Amino acid sequence: xxxxxxxxxxxxxxxxxxxxxxxxxxxxxxxxxxxxxxxxxxxxxxxxxxxxxxxxxxxxxxxxxxxxxxxxxxxxxxxxxxxxxxxxxxxxxxxxxxxxxxxxxxxxxxxxxxxxxxxxxxxxxxxxxxxxxxxxxxxxxxxxxxxxxxxxxxxxxxxxxxxxxxxxxxxxxxxxxxxxxxxxxxxxxxxxxxxxxxxxxxxxxxxxxxxxxxxxxxxxxxxxxxxxxxxxxxxxxxxxxxxxxxxxxxxxxxxxxxxxxxxxxxxxxxxxxxxxxxxxxxxxxxxxxxxxxxxxxxxxxxxxxxxxxxxxxxxxxxx
Amino acid sequence: xxxxxxxxxxxxxxxxxxxxxxxxxxxxxxxxxxxxxxxxxxxxxxxxxxxxxxxxxxxxxxxxxxxxxxxxxxxxxxxxxxxxxxxxxxxxxxxxxxxxxxxxxxxxxxxxxxxxxxxxxxxxxxxxxxxxxxxxxxxxxxxxxxxxxxxxxxxxxxxxxxxxxxxxxxxxxxxxxxxxxxxxxxxxxxxxxxxxxxxxxxxxxxxxxxxxxxxxxxxxxxxxxxxxxxxxxxxxxxxxxxxxxxxxxxxxxxxxxxxxxxxxxxxxxxxxxxxxxxxxxxxxxxxxxxxxxxx
Numbered sequence: 305x306x307x308x309x310x311x312x313x314x315x316x317x318x319x320x321x322x323x324x325x326x327x328x329x330x331x332x333x334x335x336x337x338x339x340x341x342x343x344x345x346x347x348x349x350x351x352x353x354x355x356x357x358x359x360x361x362x363x364x365x366x367x368x369x370x371x372x373x374x375x376x377x378x379x380x381x382x383x384x385x386x387x388x389x390x391x392x393x394x395x396x397x398x399x400x401x402x403x404x405x406x407x408x409x410x411x412x413x414x415x416x417x418x419x420x421x422x423x424x425x426x427x428x429x430x431x432x433x434x435x436x437x438x439x440x441x442x443x444x445x446x447x448x449x450x451x452x453x454x455x456x457x458x459x460x461x462x463x464x465x466x467x468x469x470x471x472x473x474x475x476x477x478x479x480x481x482x483x484x485x486x487x488x489x490x491x492x493x494x495x496x497x498x499x500x501x502x503x504x505x506x507x508x509x510x511x512x513x514x515x516x517x518x519x520x521x522x523x524x525x526x527x528x529x530x531x532x533x534x535x536x537x538x539x540x541x542x543x544x545x546x547x548x549x550x551x552x553x554x555x556x557x558x559x560x561x562x563x564x565x566x567x568x569x570x571x572x573x574x575x576x577x578x579x580x581x582x583x584x585x586x587x588x589x590x591x592x593x594x595x596x597x598x599x600x601x602x603x604x605x606x607x608x609x610x611x612x613x614x615x616x617x618x619x620x621x622x623x
Numbered sequence: 624x625x626x627x628x629x630x631x632x633x634x635x636x637x638x639x640x641x642x643x644x645x646x647x648x649x650x651x652x653x654x655x656x657x658x659x660x661x662x663x664x665x666x667x668x669x670x671x672x673x674x675x676x677x678x679x680x681x682x683x684x685x686x687x688x689x690x691x692x693x694x695x696x697x698x699x700x701x702x703x704x705x706x707x708x709x710x711x712x713x714x715x716x717x718x719x720x721x722x723x724x725x726x727x728x729x730x731x732x733x734x735x736x737x738x739x740x741x742x743x744x745x746x747x748x749x750x751x752x753x754x755x756x757x758x759x760x761x762x763x764x765x766x767x768x769x770x771x772x773x774x775x776x777x778x779x780x781x782x783x784x785x786x787x788x789x790x791x792x793x794x795x796x797x798x799x800x801x802x803x804x805x806x807x808x809x810x811x812x813x814x815x816x817x818x819x820x821x822x823x824x825x826x827x828x829x830x831x832x833x834x835x836x837x838x839x840x841x842x843x844x845x846x847x848x849x850x851x852x853x854x855x856x857x858x859x860x861x862x863x864x865x866x867x868x869x870x871x872x873x874x875x876x877x878x879x880x881x882x883x884x885x886x887x888x889x890x891x892x893x894x895x896x897x898x899x900x901x902x903x904x905x906x907x908x909x910x911x912x913x914x915x916x917x918x
Contacts, residue, residue: 437738437743438755442761
């Protein structure tokens, strides 16, 4: 573990995202003397309320990253940049997506090692476990990653998790790294599939399945990421509060339940549904049918004290 | 005639006071939104209010030796019979209606059930949980009483010539009980095999349809959904003495050590079944004069 004084320069990849901006704000409060650099392939105006943050628009390539790392001596790197399924920004097919995400991520990790970064924090997702009828409650970190068995477009999510964890264990003696698999992150700044589903007026209201969901507030998520720098040792961690809620109840709280839909029919017509309701990725229907609840015991062994300051109901009401 | 019908309906209606008492106690133990498997006490009540007349008047369930049950969690094991898991529902109902304090028995269910639309949700709401080792251990951690059928599908989906003959017991349940130091409570269910007295099985059709079994009876599938209606065979549930395993036995002990205890339990249940068959009631509720010979 390194100390507070070692955190002098931080790189946040994917700064255009809501969580990354929130994280930068919290980093600025927690480490007021640290210089924060945010990069994204999208143009991002610098948020006015974060003093030590500088934002750069950067093509995610080895050359560009190497240039950046030569100019700066980063101590901590947050990798929050992923291709969104809910709001695709780049017209890519699956093969291109996998190529882009995997190759570029691998290169980035190698650069971090070359330039002696002290810690990498990589954000994966609970989606990697897959929503399966035979999922136990709760899924621990060593559960098999089965998301891509039924849905090819989740292959990139699973493979990037594999790449990150493999790389982490290979170089565990040289560089500290955390791979986080958070449950559904929701909040005002977040634009992911589940937030879109919950906040859209005509979201299908499932009548034949009602699995439990876990939601983490964006604020709590950002706080955990900041604390992870100094408090969480190398490893893979699930992130979820103790609370869970059925998806129907969540929709009722958000007051956005649309037409009642039997999901077994919706699954059969998923491709048609996608045309009508493009914000809903096909795989998401599976998460509305079967539970994918994750276990949070491991992270609690390292992060003592309260972790979740927002109840699920509060979080959903505020959406 | 109308008076008779009114009398019958009055009797079929469950006693709301009794249900109020049961659920007032259950609500103390279960927070409405604290069950990750989806138990919903409101729906549980609705469901068991519907089951009660069937339990009382259709299957005329008798719950023998409830005095063996103490106020603590158990891992219940029982023989599985009757082609569809009505026996599990009747055991759940017995622990709700016949024993104080009432408890929600968490039945472990087969993997294909949660996949079924509507059905998957309903079985979760009444407290059933996917038969997965991790789920069972979690439930035992939470001091819940869990119901396991160690014969699995091979037990429930038996052809007529194997009725009341216990099939191979899996050993996982015993390892879990040993790991969590929970006593095993053996039950014998007599009468459920006669729900569908003549059954043949077609494993190839079951495999093609993605089902664990495909039973064919004189009424199913010929009469469609109506053919599923079970015959009103009276059911006797015998509660055995809890099985206290040696404290020195570890959950990861070699198979032969575990198997020894599982075989003992299997023999205990088979003995209880054989004893129960001597007192078995026929469809009219009378004890059968000719003892059935176990085939």
